[in-house]
Amino acid sequence: IKHIGILTSGGDAPGMNAAIRAIVIAAHHYKIAVFGFYAGFNGLIDDESVLLSDKAVAHIIHKGGTILKSARCPTMKTSLGIAQATSTLMKEKIDGLIVIGGDGSFTGLLALQKQWSGQVIGIPGTIDNDIDGSDFSIGFSTAINTAIEAIDKIRDTAEAFERIFIVELMGRNSGHITYNVGIACAAEQIISFENFATKNQTASEQEKLLALAKEIKLAQANRHASYIIVLAENLWQGGATALAQQLQTLANIDCTACILGHIQRGGSPVAKDRILATKLGVGAVQAMIAGKSNIMIAEQNNAVAHVALQTAIMHQQGVSNNLVQAQENILALTAQRL
Numbered sequence: 001i002k003h004i005g006i007l008t009s010g011g012d013a014p015g016m017n018a019a020i021r022a023i024v025i026a027a028h029h030y031k032i033a034v035f036g037f038y039a040g041f042n043g044l045i046d047d048e049s050v051l052l053s054d055k056a057v058a059h060i061i062h063k064g065g066t067i068l069k070s071a072r073c074p075t076m077k078t079s080l081g082i083a084q085a086t087s088t089l090m091k092e093k094i095d096g097l098i099v100i101g102g103d104g105s106f107t108g109l110l111a112l113q114k115q116w117s118g119q120v121i122g123i124p125g126t127i128d129n130d131i132d133g134s135d136f137s138i139g140f141s142t143a144i145n146t147a148i149e150a151i152d153k154i155r156d157t158a159e160a161f162e163r164i165f166i167v168e169l170m171g172r173n174s175g176h177i178t179y180n181v182g183i184a185c186a187a188e189q190i191i192s193f194e195n196f197a198t199k200n201q202t203a204s205e206q207e208k209l210l211a212l213a214k215e216i217k218l219a220q221a222n223r224h225a226s227y228i229i230v231l232a233e234n235l236w237q238g239g240a241t242a243l244a245q246q247l248q249t250l251a252n253i254d255c256t257a258c259i260l261g262h263i264q265r266g267g268s269p270v271a272k273d274r275i276l277a278t279k280l281g282v283g284a285v286q287a288m289i290a291g292k293s294n295i296m297i298a299e300q301n302n303a304v305a306h307v308a309l310q311t312a313i314m315h316q317q318g319v320s321n322n323l324v325q326a327q328e329n330i331l332a333l334t335a336q337r338l
């Protein structure tokens, strides 16, 4: 192997720069040149890349975002896009491609692999943590810490005004951020796919709202205090704003909606993400040298593991039952003390 290509794709995640750095350092050690393609798969389609030097990746480990830029790339879903990407890889004499991204990015990688004979390796990088076969994806730990910090601040003002807040959190269709943040912030309610959507599946939206209103009123009757509901995005139609309005109309409950949004994607990566990205970046280069292809390099039980890309994209990794149970337990214990 003489040349590898790397790109960051999909929603950026803190720690992507740390992964780029590790890949470049490891590749240079083995005398391999690294081409960084810009803006996800668009860089492959438009043949826009930069030869990454040691200097280019010095002092980027602490930076959020990605020096290579990221993007979603609908063209990569077309045969023309795949053909253009393949032609760039051949023209630039790339022997292997490493993509840091989520399941959409891995799907693009698999499509590419069908047309191109080079090696392909994925590294899980998404704040959503929904990649199957990977204990944690790069960016998740930073995102939850950012959200926790923000909600702790919301708690201060909620306490001062004895207000009810509905805080909407990212995660696309998964509840990892919502569940972890909800427990860590001692949210009074977690509304996520794992509990709200699956429990009482037969209940109508109206019945679910009434049950929620009842719980809020019960808490209010027991103590005058703040009340924080964390809500997974894409779960409730219209999100936090709609839910707040509906609680007002239905039960005369005053709620303040707060959509945390892209703040969750930014910021300097926490230690856990920097270390994870460093391990996975080096692991990806070593796997490539060992001739591996069509795999995701991930961490499982603290060790670097190789997972078939096909397996990684087959299912979305769900929130563990242990975590759901932990929330149920603490809620039950809290209720007993009211």
Ligand code: F6P
Pocket: 011, 102, 126, 127, 128, 170, 171, 172, 233, 265
């Ligand atoms: O996948 C990361 C993520 O931040 C999701 O949590 C969110 O649903 C989505 O990306 C938002 O995407 P965009 O920045 O393109 O609006």
